[in-house]
Structures are given as structure tokens and as C-alpha cells.
Amino acid sequence: MTDMAHLGLYGLGTMGSALSLNILDNGFALHVANRTAEVTADFAKEAGALATRLTTHASLADMAKSMPRPRAIILMVPAGRPVEEAIDDLCDLLEPGDTIIDAGNTDFHDTRRRTAKVEGRGLTFIGMGVSGGEEGARNGPSIMVGGTPEAWAGIRPMIHAISAKFNGEPCADHLGPDGAGHFVKTVHNGIEYADMQMISETYGMMRYGQGMDPAMIGARFEAWDQGVLKSYLVEITGKVLQAVDRETGGPAVDVILDRAGQKGTGRWTLIEALRLGQSASSIEAAVAARSWSSEKDTRVAGEAILGGTRGAVSLDDQDYADALLAARIIAYAQGFRLLAAASEEYNWSLDFARIAEIWRAGCIIRSALLDDISAAFRGEMPLGQLIFAPAFADRLKTTLPALRRVVAAAALGGHPVPALASALSFVDTFAMARGTTDLIQAQRDFFGMHGFERIGGASGQHGPWWD
Ligand code: 6PG
Numbered sequence: 240m241t242d243m244a245h246l247g248l249y250g251l252g253t254m255g256s257a258l259s260l261n262i263l264d265n266g267f268a269l270h271v272a273n274r275t276a277e278v279t280a281d282f283a284k285e286a287g288a289l290a291t292r293l294t295t296h297a298s299l300a301d302m303a304k305s306m307p308r309p310r311a312i313i314l315m316v317p318a319g320r321p322v323e324e325a326i327d328d329l330c331d332l333l334e335p336g337d338t339i340i341d342a343g344n345t346d347f348h349d350t351r352r353r354t355a356k357v358e359g360r361g362l363t364f365i366g367m368g369v370s371g372g373e374e375g376a377r378n379g380p381s382i383m384v385g386g387t388p389e390a391w392a393g394i395r396p397m398i399h400a401i402s403a404k405f406n407g408e409p410c411a412d413h414l415g416p417d418g419a420g421h422f423v424k425t426v427h428n429g430i431e432y433a434d435m436q437m438i439s440e441t442y443g444m445m446r447y448g449q450g451m452d453p454a455m456i457g458a459r460f461e462a463w464d465q466g467v468l469k470s471y472l473v474e475i476t477g478k479v480l481q482a483v484d485r486e487t488g489g490p491a492v493d494v495i496l497d498r499a500g501q502k503g504t505g506r507w508t509l510i511e512a513l514r515l516g517q518s519a520s521s522i523e524a525a526v527a528a529r530s531w532s533s534e535k536d537t538r539v540a541g542e543a544i545l546g547g548t549r550g551a552v553s554l555d556d557q558d559y560a561d562a563l564l565a566a567r568i569i570a571y572a573q574g575f576r577l578l579a580a581a582s583e584e585y586n587w588s589l590d591f592a593r594i595a596e597i598w599r600a601g602c603i604i605r606s607a608l609l610d611d612i613s614a615a616f617r618g619e620m621p622l623g624q625l626i627f628a629p630a631f632a633d634r635l636k637t638t639l640p641a642l643r644r645v646v647a648a649a650a651l652g653g654h655p656v657p658a659l660a661s662a663l664s665f666v667d668t669f670a671m672a673r674g675t676t677d678l679i680q681a682q683r684d685f686f687g688m689h690g691f692e693r694i695g696g697a698s699g700q701h702g703p704w705w706d
Contacts, residue, residue: 244338245306245308247271248269248270248315248571250314250325251278251314251699252316254373255316256285257374257377259286260289261285261401262397263286263289263292265304265468266395268294268514270295270306271293271294271302272295274296274301275392275447279295280467283686284561285486296373296486297330310338311338311340312329312333314326314341314343316339322345326341326353330357330362330453335361335362338362338394339364341364341366341421342368342522344424344504345366346425346617347366347385347417347419351417354417363389365391365420366418367369367421368382368383368384368385368420368423370428370598370601371603375512378403380601381427381598381600381690383411385418385421385423385550386413386414387416391413401469402601405600410602413494414594415582415589418585423578423589424468424504425507426577427436427574429574430495430502431472432501432508432569433525436524436576436657436658437470437525437566437570438526440659441645441659443654444648445646447549448551448552448649448654451469453490453492454481454490457477460477460558462476463675464477467564467607468563470608471604473606476490491685497535498532498535499529499532501526501530505529506573507525507621511581515580515581515584516578516580517577519577520573521570521662522574524661525658542659550652550654552643552648552649554644555642559645561642562641562642562645565639565641565642565662565665566662568608569635569662569665569666570658571608572624573665575616575625576624584609591619592613592614595612595613595616596609626669639666646659682705
């Protein structure tokens with residue numbers, strides 16, 4: 240593909256239409272189509288003055304056939320079967336020199352498989368993670384690209400133009416081959432889940448333990464957004480908690496059923512973590528919390544049977560802020576550990592500093608910490624562990640006491656804080672040279688003759704259990 244590829248986009252849902260307007264706004268001509276033609280017509284109206292650069296088509300096939308070559312077609316359709324079908328159709332319609340770009344939240348294993356399939360047909364395939372929700376897609380998302388360097392060269396000017404900028408630098412880059420971009424996006428979402436969960440656990444403690452109302456808590460989040468916790472998720476939490484429901488006049492958050500949805504990226508992060516022999520416990524806790532939240536009836540029954548009550552908590556605002564900062568550092572650290580494990584497994588040579596840089600603006604987990612994280616990856620980092628980088632080790636040392644106070648108060652008061660607690664246990668585990676798995680090894684040997692490694696000695700040893 241060359242810089243001259245003609246652009247097409249298929250799938251004009253919320254994200255697809257926002258990204259299309261962004262592309263048009265940046266001066267690129269664009270062909271579009273959607274599964275239902277009415278949506279395409281509505282989009283053309285919505286495009287207003289930008290429609291001068293827009294060509295609409297009745298179907299994906301019509302679009303592919305009538306576009307001049309070389310063609311680069313962006314798919315903005317739901318992950319799974321819709322993407323698979325669109326790719327199959329395009330494989331028959333496109334020709335060597337053309338490119339298919341999957342810009343959805345796709346499981347990177349699918350991307351790896353599809354790259355082999357599509358490139359086997361002489362076409363180019365790009366798996367592209369796009370973060371930032373609708374607003375980001377419209378005004379500048381963070382973009383994580385996987386594919387060949389040649390494929391990247393062909394779309395780079397357009398991707399750089401439409402992406403978010405941090406200090407004028409595009410928050411978009413080529414991160415590696417085939418599934419690398421989609422995997423980095425998946426881990427981004429895993430961190431997003433953990434951060435959201437830790438924020439909501441903090442809110443829960445402040446609300447049900449300290450007796451603060453949502454607007455008061457929202458004001459605290461708004462204030463925290465001016466300091467080290469500055470981030471998109473803290474910012475929107477401040478706004479959400481201060482919002483008033485139009486119907487009841489009460490806090491907007493109070494009319495929302497406490498059952499969290501999830502489309503799969505958090506779960507995929509965990510599945511891959513386990514496959515890689517890793518664990519990202521704060522992300523696991525966040526996925527678990529969403530799953531448990533969906534069992535509303537069980538929780539209602541549980542409150543009646545087990546008598547769940549939440550006790551009063553008395554902590555300073557600063558404790559919550561520090562605890563959240565410590566836990567956030569740990570969630571990022573766990574995400575980067577997964578990226579490192581996958582990079583090794585799949586030979587991606589991921590550039591962690593660069594990934595942190597392209598997450599500094601546009602994406603959902605953008606936060607003030609990411610600039611420091613990229614600096615940490617470029618500096619001294621013992622064993623490649625973010626929590627050991629001097630700047631982060633220092634921050635953890637000053638904020639961990641608060642995380643302990645929050646988790647301890649939660650435990651005593653009966654407030655569930657699975658993500659905060661698991662973040663704390665993670666860092667406590669890695670802050671200790673000797674743990675307790677000596678006993679696990681002994682037990683394994685006792686019941687299964689599995690053998691253990693003697694300190695300073697040989698492996699395959701057996702204990703005196705049966706003497
Ligand atoms: C982003 C978001 C985006 C989407 C999530 C929501 O980076 O822009 O992560 O991709 O909002 O997929 O995921 P859940 O529905 O699983 O919460």
C-alpha cells in the first residue's frame with residue numbers, strides 16, 4: 240500500500256461515524272457503507288459540510304467495487320462474526336495492494352489468524368486498537384497499530400492526523416506485527432477495568448463507610464483531578480457523582496441498577512495472562528466484581544441470609560487519594576507485566592515507553608502517571624518492574640500505608656474492595672524475598688510425591704513426611 244490509498248470505512252455505528260467525521264475533518268476523502276443503507280444516508284446528512292469529501296455506498300461490496308485502487312478499508316463493526324464476515328467478503332473483492340484494517344476491539348488471537356489468512360491472499364491486514372470512546376474517535380483517539388512496517392507506512396499520515404496529540408506528538412504508533420496492536424488495546428482495557436473498579440471501591444467506602452453523599456464525593460474527585468490522580472476516569476467520576484437525575488432530582492448515580500456490563504476485553508486480558516503463566520490480580524478482581532455485580536438476585540438473597548451490613552469508616556480524604564494512587568500504579572504495573580510476557584512469547588519487541596506515551600492522551604486510561612511511566616521505562620528499572628523504578632518505588636513507599644489503612648478499614652467494616660485488596664497483596668508479595676510457597680511445595684510432595692527444590696541443593700527432593 241502507498242500513501243495514496245483511497246480510504247473506505249464500513250460500519251457507521253457510534254464509533255464508526257465518529258471516526259469517519261474525524262477522518263473527513265482532517266481533509267481526507269472517505270468512502271463509507273453500512274449494513275443498513277438508511278444509516279449511511281443519515282450519516283451523510285450528519286456530515287454536513289464535510290460531505291463534500293464523502294462518497295456513500297449501499298453496501299460493503301458496492302463500496303469495495305467502486306473504490307479506486309489501492310484501497311484501504313477500515314472495519315468498524317462488532318468483534319467476532321461481523322468482522323469475520325466482512326473480511327471474508329473483502330478477501331473476494333479486493334486485490335493485492337489493498338488493505339483491510341480491523342479497528343474494533345478484536346481478540347488478538349483472531350487478528351493473528353486473520354493476518355495469516357488475509358496476507359495469504361496477497362492483501363495487507365492491520366489490527367488496530369482505537370481507544371477514547373465516541374468523543375475520542377471524533378476528536379482524536381489513541382491508536383495502537385499491529386501489522387507489517389510497510390502496512391503501517393501506508394496509513395501512518397492518516398493515523399497520525401486523526402489521533403490525539405500529547406504536546407503536539409501523535410498518540411498513535413505501530414507497536415508490532417499482526418496481533419500486537421489489538422493485544423495492547425486489550426491490556427489497555429484490562430487496566431481500564433481495574434482503574435474503574437478501584438475508583439468505584441473508593442467511592443463505596445466514602446459513601447457507605449464515611450456517610451458522604453455522591454455530590455460531596457464527586458467534589459473530592461474533581462479536586463483530585465487537579466493533582467497526581469489527574470486522569471480521564473477521575474475527571475468523569477467527579478462529573479458523574481455530581482450529576483442530578485432529571486426525574487428524581489436526586490443523585491444520577493442512585494437511579495442506576497448496580498449491574499455492570501462487559502463486552503469481553505477485560506476477560507480476554509485475564510485469559511491471556513493465565514495462558515502466559517501470569518496473573519494480573521487487580522484486573523482479575525475487576526472482572527470478578529463485574530461478574531458478581533450481574534448476580535443481583537443472589538446479592539439480594541445474600542443480604543437477607545448473611546445479614547450484610549457496612550460499618551462506619553473514619554479515614555482522611557488523603558488516605559483515599561493515596562490509596563487510589565498506589566493501587567493505580569499497581570494496576571498499570573500489572574498491565575505492563577502482561578505486555579512484557581506477551582512480547583516475549585510472540586516476539587513482538589514491544590516498546591513499553593512508547594506504549595505509555597501513546598496512552599497519555601486520547602484513550603480512556605490517560606492519566607498524569609503515564610508521562611512518568613514512559614520516563615521510568617526509559618530510565619533505570621530493576622528487573623523491568625515498574626514498581627521497582629525509583630520514582631514509582633518512592634511513590635509506593637509513601638502511599639502504601641494509606642492503601643493498607645483503606646483495605647484494613649474495608650475489611651473490618653465489611654466493604655468489598657477486591658481490586659484494592661488484590662493490588663495490595665500483589666505489592667506485598669513482591670516486597671518480600673521469602674514467601675509461603677515452601678509449604679505449598681511440601682504439601683504437593685506429601686500428597687503427590689511432586690518433589691521440591693532444596694535451598695542451595697538439588698531439585699526433585701522429598702520430605703520426611705513418610706519416615
Ligand atoms: C476505549 C474503551 C472502549 C469501550 C470498552 C468498554 O478504550 O475506548 O475501552 O473500547 O468503551 O470496550 O468495554 P466494556 O463494555 O467491556 O466495559
